[in-house]
Amino acid sequence: xxxxxxxxxxKVFFGKDQISVLGEQVKKxxxxxxxxxxxxxxxxxxxxxxxxxxxxxxxxxxxxxxxxEPNPRITSVRKGAELCKENNIDFILxxxxxxxxxxxxxxxxxxxYDGDPWDFLTRKAxxxxxxxxxxxxxxxxxxxxxxxxxxxxxxxTNEKLATAHxxxxxxxxxxxxxxxxxxxxxxxxxxxxxxxxHIYENYFSNTKSAYLQSRMAEAMLKTCIKYGPIAYxxxxxxxxxxxxxxxxxxxxxxxxxxxxxxxWSVHAMEHELSAFYDITHGVGLALLTPYWMKYILNxxxxxxxxxxxxxxxxxxxxxxxxxxxxxxxxxxxxxFVSLGLPTKLQExxxxxxxxxxxxxxxxxxxxxxxxxxxxAEDVLKIFESALxxxx
Amino acid sequence: xxxxxxxxxxKVFFGKDQISVLGEQVKKxxxxxxxxxxxxxxxxxxxxxxxxxxxxxxxxxxxxxxxxEPNPRITSVRKGAELCKENNIDFILxxxxxxxxxxxxxxxxxxxYDGDPWDFLTRKAxxxxxxxxxxxxxxxxxxxxxxxxxxxxxxxTNEKLATAHxxxxxxxxxxxxxxxxxxxxxxxxxxxxxxxxHIYENYFSNTKSAYLQSRMAEAMLKTCIKYGPIAYxxxxxxxxxxxxxxxxxxxxxxxxxxxxxxxWSVHAMEHELSAFYDITHGVGLALLTPYWMKYILNxxxxxxxxxxxxxxxxxxxxxxxxxxxxxxxxxxxxxFVSLGLPTKLQExxxxxxxxxxxxxxxxxxxxxxxxxxxxAEDVLKIFESALxxxx
Numbered sequence: 044x045x046x047x048x049x050x051x052x053x054k055v056f057f058g059k060d061q062i063s064v065l066g067e068q069v070k071k072x073x074x075x076x077x078x079x080x081x082x083x084x085x086x087x088x089x090x091x092x093x094x095x096x097x098x099x100x101x102x103x104x105x106x107x108x109x110x111x112e113p114n115p116r117i118t119s120v121r122k123g124a125e126l127c128k129e130n131n132i133d134f135i136l137x138x139x140x141x142x143x144x145x146x147x148x149x150x151x152x153x154x155x156y157d158g159d160p161w162d163f164l165t166r167k168a169x170x171x172x173x174x175x176x177x178x179x180x181x182x183x184x185x186x187x188x189x190x191x192x193x194x195x196x197x198x199x200t201n202e203k204l205a206t207a208h209x210x211x212x213x214x215x216x217x218x219x220x221x222x223x224x225x226x227x228x229x230x231x232x233x234x235x236x237x238x239x240x241h242i243y244e245n246y247f248s249n250t251k252s253a254y255l256q257s258r259m260a261e262a263m264l265k266t267c268i269k270y271g272p273i274a275y276x277x278x279x280x281x282x283x284x285x286x287x288x289x290x291x292x293x294x295x296x297x298x299x300x301x302x303x304x305x306x307w308s309v310h311a312m313e314h315e316l317s318a319f320y321d322i323t324h325g326v327g328l329a330l331l332t333p334y335w336m337k338y339i340l341n342x343x344x345x346x347x348x349x350x351x352x353x354x355x356x357x358x359x360x361x362x363x364x365x366x367x368x369x370x371x372x373x374x375x376x377x378x379f380v381s382l383g384l385p386t387k388l389q390e391x392x393x394x395x396x397x398x399x400x401x402x403x404x405x406x407x408x409x410x411x412x413x414x415x416x417x418x419a420e421d422v423l424k425i426f427e428s429a430l431x432x433x434x
Numbered sequence: 435x436x437x438x439x440x441x442x443x444x445k446v447f448f449g450k451d452q453i454s455v456l457g458e459q460v461k462k463x464x465x466x467x468x469x470x471x472x473x474x475x476x477x478x479x480x481x482x483x484x485x486x487x488x489x490x491x492x493x494x495x496x497x498x499x500x501x502x503e504p505n506p507r508i509t510s511v512r513k514g515a516e517l518c519k520e521n522n523i524d525f526i527l528x529x530x531x532x533x534x535x536x537x538x539x540x541x542x543x544x545x546x547y548d549g550d551p552w553d554f555l556t557r558k559a560x561x562x563x564x565x566x567x568x569x570x571x572x573x574x575x576x577x578x579x580x581x582x583x584x585x586x587x588x589x590x591t592n593e594k595l596a597t598a599h600x601x602x603x604x605x606x607x608x609x610x611x612x613x614x615x616x617x618x619x620x621x622x623x624x625x626x627x628x629x630x631x632h633i634y635e636n637y638f639s640n641t642k643s644a645y646l647q648s649r650m651a652e653a654m655l656k657t658c659i660k661y662g663p664i665a666y667x668x669x670x671x672x673x674x675x676x677x678x679x680x681x682x683x684x685x686x687x688x689x690x691x692x693x694x695x696x697x698w699s700v701h702a703m704e705h706e707l708s709a710f711y712d713i714t715h716g717v718g719l720a721l722l723t724p725y726w727m728k729y730i731l732n733x734x735x736x737x738x739x740x741x742x743x744x745x746x747x748x749x750x751x752x753x754x755x756x757x758x759x760x761x762x763x764x765x766x767x768x769x770f771v772s773l774g775l776p777t778k779l780q781e782x783x784x785x786x787x788x789x790x791x792x793x794x795x796x797x798x799x800x801x802x803x804x805x806x807x808x809x810a811e812d813v814l815k816i817f818e819s820a821l822x823x824x825x
C-alpha cells in the first residue's frame with residue numbers, strides 16, 4: 044500500500060427529505076447565495092420551488108445562474124464568476140447533476156481570480172482561494188458532490204479539461220435518492236456507466252498490496268451491476284436509487300484510490316470525445332471501456348482481469364487466464380448493452396475524421412494510464428477499434 | 435437504506451514515516467500539549483524519543499501522562515483532566531493503542547467539566563465541549579483513531595462503559611504500519627478479532643437494503659481473514675500490517691454502519707467480561723462471537739448467515755441453508771483458533787460465579803442487539819454456552 048493522506052471533509056445528508064437541513068447548513072457558511080442549476084428540470088420536478096421556499100424562510104438572499112450545460116462550459120463559469128464578484132456572493136449552492144456542481148466549483152475559485160478562469164483548466168494559473176459551496180444532487184454519476192474535482196469544456200478550443208483544489212470539496216451535500224426518480228432511463232444508464240468507470244479507473248492498478256481498496260471497489264461494482272438495471276427499469280425504486288447514489292459518491296471521493304497507483308486513461312480519452320462532439324460523458328465511457336480493456340489485456344495485466352472476472356462477475360476461477368479475462372470483458376460490454384448503451388462510435392455520431400487529433404489531445408500532458416501506459420498511437424488504436432468495421 | 439448523516443472529520447496520514455507531519459499538525463490546533471501514552475512500549479520502540487524530538491524541534495511545550503491501562507481506567511482520566519486544567523493544556527496527543535486514545539478523548543471532554551468525568555460514562559452528564567486531540571496509532575484494533583467513541587473502565591464498580599461525542603473524533607491520526615511491527619502475536623490476534631467484531635456488529639442487520647454497506651463489510655472481513663494470519667506469523671510484513679491498520683479504521687468510522695440498523699450486542703456482553711476480569715477486549719470478543727452466532731441463528735436470521743458464509747468464506751451457495759450457516763460459524767471459530775485465541779471462558783479465568791451479574795449488566799440500558807434482540811436470560815445462556823462442559 045502506498046502512503047496517502049485521507050481527508051474527505053464533505054458532510055453528507057443522505058436520504059428522503061434531508062433537504063430540511065438546507066437552511067441551517069447554508070447559514071453556517073454564508074448569507075448571500077448564488078443558486079446554480081441547469082436546464083430547468085428542477086423546476087419541473089418541484090425541487091426548485093422547495094429550495095427557494097427554504098432559502099426565503101431562512102431569510103437567505105440569493106441570486107440565480109441557470110442554464111448550466113450537461114458538459115458545463117467555461118462561458119457559464121465566466122458568467123457565474125461575474126455575478127459573484129458584482130454581488131458579493133459568499134456561498135454557492137449547486138442544485139443538479141455533476142455538471143452543475145463542477146461549474147459551481149470553478150465559479151467558486153474564479154471569484155478570487157482576476158484573470159480568465161479558463162487559466163485554471165489550462166494550468167496557467169493555480170487555484171488559490173475558493174468560496175464555500177454546497178450541493179443538492181439530482182443524478183448519481185460523477186461523484187462531484189463529495190470530491191474536489193471539476194471538469195469544464197471550452198467549445199472554442201474543443202477542450203474538456205479537469206482541475207482540482209481541496210477547498211472545492213463541497214462543505215455539505217444533500218443526497219435524496221427520490222430526486223433521481225425522474226432521471227430518464229438513458230441518463231440512468233449513462234450515470235451507472237460513469238460510476239463504474241470511476242471504479243475501474245481506481246481498481247485496475249499495479250498496486251496489488253492495496254487489497255482492502257480493491258475488495259471495496261469490487262463491492263461498489265457489484266452494487267452498480269445489481270442496481271443499475273433495476274433503476275433503469277423501475278425509476279422509482281428507492282433501494283436501487285439509494286445504492287447507486289451512495290456508490291457514486293464513494294467511488295471517487297478517495298476511498299478506493301488512496302494507497303494505490305490509479306489509472307484514469309479512459310476518462311482522458313472520453314474527454315476528447317465530449318470536447319469534440321459534446322456527447323454524454325457516461326455514454327462515451329461505457330463505449331470506450333471494453334475496447335480499452337481488450338487493448339491493454341496482456342501477460343502483465345491478465346491477472347487483474349481474472350480477479351475482476353472472478354470477484355465481480357462470478358466467473359469460475361478454474362481455466363485459462365485469458366479466457367476468463369476475455370469473458371469478463373465481454374460481460375462488461377454486454378452489461379452496458381443491456382442498459383441500452385451504444386458500442387460503436389458511429390452510433391453517437393463520431394467517425395474517423397477527428398480520431399487522430401483527439402488521440403493527440405488525450406496525451407497532451409504525456410502518456411496516460413498506469414496499469415498499461417498509453418501513448419497517442421495506442422489511443423488512436425483504441426479509438427479505431429471502436430469504429431464499425433464498415434467506416 | 436435508512437437515512438444517515440455522513441461526517442468523518444479526521445484527517446489521516448497513512449504510511450511509513452508520516453510522523454514527519456506531526457509538528458505542523460499539532461501547531462494547527464494548540465501550543466501546549468498533554469502527551470498521553472501507555473505502559474512504555476513506545477519508549478522501547480523508539481517512538482517516544484521521535485515524538486519528543488519533533489515536539490521540541492517545533493517548540494511545542496508538552497506535559498506527560500503515562501501508564502494508561504489496556505482497559506483504560508477512570509482514575510487515569512481524572513489524573514489527565516487535572517493536568518489539563520492545572521496547566522492550561524490546549525491539545526492532547528495520544529500515542530498508543532485504542533486504550534490510550536479512548537483515555538485521551540475523555541480527558542479532552544473532562545477538561546471542560548467541573549464534576550467527576552465518570553458522569554459522562556454513566557450518562558449523568560452530557561459531554562459539552564472537548565479539547566482537540568491527535569493520535570499516533572500503535573495497534574490496529576479499536577478504530578478509535580477515526581471515530582468519536584471511547585470506552586472507560588471503573589474497577590470500583592466493575593463497570594466498563596462507552597461514551598461518544600462528535601468532537602471527540604481526532605483532528606488527525608498518524609497511521610504508520612511499521613509502528614505495529616512490534617505488536618506481539620497474541621495482541622495481533624486479539625486486534626484482528628476486535629476489527630472483525632466491529633465489522634460483524636455492523637454487518638449482521640435487518641436492513642437488507644443497505645447492499646453497498648454489506649458488500650463493503652465483506653471486503654473488510656476478507657481483508658482480516660487474509661492478513662490476520664500473515665501478520666500473526668510475520669510481524670514485519672508491511673502489506674499485512676497496512677491492510678489490517680486501514681481496515682481497523684474504516685470498520686468503525688461509520689462507513690459500514692451508515693444507513694443500517696446495527697447490532698453491538700457482542701460488545702455489550704464483552705464489556706462485562708472485561709469489567710469483571712480485566713481481560714483483553716479482542717480476546718473476549720473472539721471468544722463470544724461464535725457462541726452469539728449459534729444462539730441467534732434461527733429462521734429469521736439464517737439468510738444473513740448464508741450470505742456471510744457464501745460471500746466471505748466462499749462456501750458453496752447450493753445446499754441446506756442451516757448447514758451453510760453452521761459451517762460459516764464453525765469457520766469463524768476455527769479462524770480465531772488458528773490465531774491462538776481461546777474458545778472457553780475458563781481458559782481466560784472466568785467461571786460460573788459472576789455470569790448472572792454480568793448478564794444483567796449487559797442489558798442495564800435495556801435489551802441489546804437488533805438482528806435478534808437479547809435480554810438478560812439470553813445473555814446468560816450465551817455466557818453459559820461458552821463455559822466448558824465440566825464446569
